[in-house]
Amino acid sequence: MKYKRLFGPVSSRRLGKSLGIDLVPYKYCPLNCVYCEVQNTTHLQTTREEFFAAEDIYAELDDFMKTAPELDYITFSGAGEPTLYSRIGEIIQYIKAKYPQYKLALLTNGVLFGDSEVLKEVLPCDLILPSLDAATDAVYQKINRPRAGLAVAELIQGLINLRKAYQGKMWLELFIVPGVNDNKAELSALSEALSQIQPDLIQLNSLDRPGSEAWVEAASGEELEAAKEFLAARLTQPIEIIAKVKYSNGMNNIDQELVSFIQATLSRRPSTAEDLAKMLDIHINEVMKILRELLLAHKLEAERMKRGVFYKWIS
Numbered sequence: 001m002k003y004k005r006l007f008g009p010v011s012s013r014r015l016g017k018s019l020g021i022d023l024v025p026y027k028y029c030p031l032n033c034v035y036c037e038v039q040n041t042t043h044l045q046t047t048r049e050e051f052f053a054a055e056d057i058y059a060e061l062d063d064f065m066k067t068a069p070e071l072d073y074i075t076f077s078g079a080g081e082p083t084l085y086s087r088i089g090e091i092i093q094y095i096k097a098k099y100p101q102y103k104l105a106l107l108t109n110g111v112l113f114g115d116s117e118v119l120k121e122v123l124p125c126d127l128i129l130p131s132l133d134a135a136t137d138a139v140y141q142k143i144n145r146p147r148a149g150l151a152v153a154e155l156i157q158g159l160i161n162l163r164k165a166y167q168g169k170m171w172l173e174l175f176i177v178p179g180v181n182d183n184k185a186e187l188s189a190l191s192e193a194l195s196q197i198q199p200d201l202i203q204l205n206s207l208d209r210p211g212s213e214a215w216v217e218a219a220s221g222e223e224l225e226a227a228k229e230f231l232a233a234r235l236t237q238p239i240e241i242i243a244k245v246k247y248s249n250g251m252n253n254i255d256q257e258l259v260s261f262i263q264a265t266l267s268r269r270p271s272t273a274e275d276l277a278k279m280l281d282i283h284i285n286e287v288m289k290i291l292r293e294l295l296l297a298h299k300l301e302a303e304r305m306k307r308g309v310f311y312k313w314i315s
Helices: 054-065 088-098 116-122 137-143 152-165 184-197 221-232 256-268 273-280 284-296
Strands: 006-012 016-021 073-076 104-107 127-129 169-175 201-205 239-241 300-305 308-313
Touching: 006 054, 006 284, 016 054, 054 088, 073 088, 088 104, 088 116, 116 152, 137 152, 152 169, 152 184, 169 184, 184 221, 201 221, 221 239, 256 273, 256 284, 256 308, 273 284, 273 308, 284 300
Parallel strands: 016 073, 073 104, 104 127, 127 169, 169 201, 201 239
Antiparallel strands: 006 016, 300 308
16 A cells, blocks of 8 residues: 555654655644754744545555554654644544554654643643743744744643643753844743653754755754753753754665665755655655765755755765
């Protein structure tokens, strides 16, 4: 069976070997983050929909599970916000009932946790990984560019509500954008919010591939360490840096056949991640993982053009 909603399994430092489930169409999200690796949000919305029949997702899962795969997690993620899918609660219950041997993770921006129904639906997950990049509305608008009418106080309260109701693990990601949210005033506001949210772990991340806006730069190792030190002095939770500036690349963990195809294609003509995903007929998240590693290995260069970010093979 050719899967439309499943992708991977992919390997990552955060989740190990993970099977991805993408529940929403490409770039449906309440936020339009300036650092997003899959570029600008095309459908900025908070309305929940059954974008795809849940029965089709069950069929793909059942087919994949015939192989009894070894997985660290089944993860709700993709190129949009998973909680926009109106039947995510049913999908979670289906997996928990039929495949209880697997742990469930949810990657989310947390915007919809102000909705008590959404909150209730995600509680059976074993691990929830929300994000919080700002604690003031000015920086929220600058970095996350939310749908009109959304305030950062609502996002923070939703995360507080989640922590109060949720018994599983919560790892919160904070994406550092130099010159925007790494100053003392914003980090102080973030530390106050984080002290109320009480995640189990705080993970600092930064750019390691082109974001949706050209002005966004990667934080240096020193800048990330400074942010970590500032927050650690004010919080009791463990804080770790997950940005790849201090790590070796993961070329050994990616499909070399796909790398060879990408090398042959990009050596002939520069292409976007979306172009490569269509040519390979695989999920864009899988393409982005490979492109990220190739960029870190200095085998590619990226150029922002009118139609998007184009990658060219240089090694």
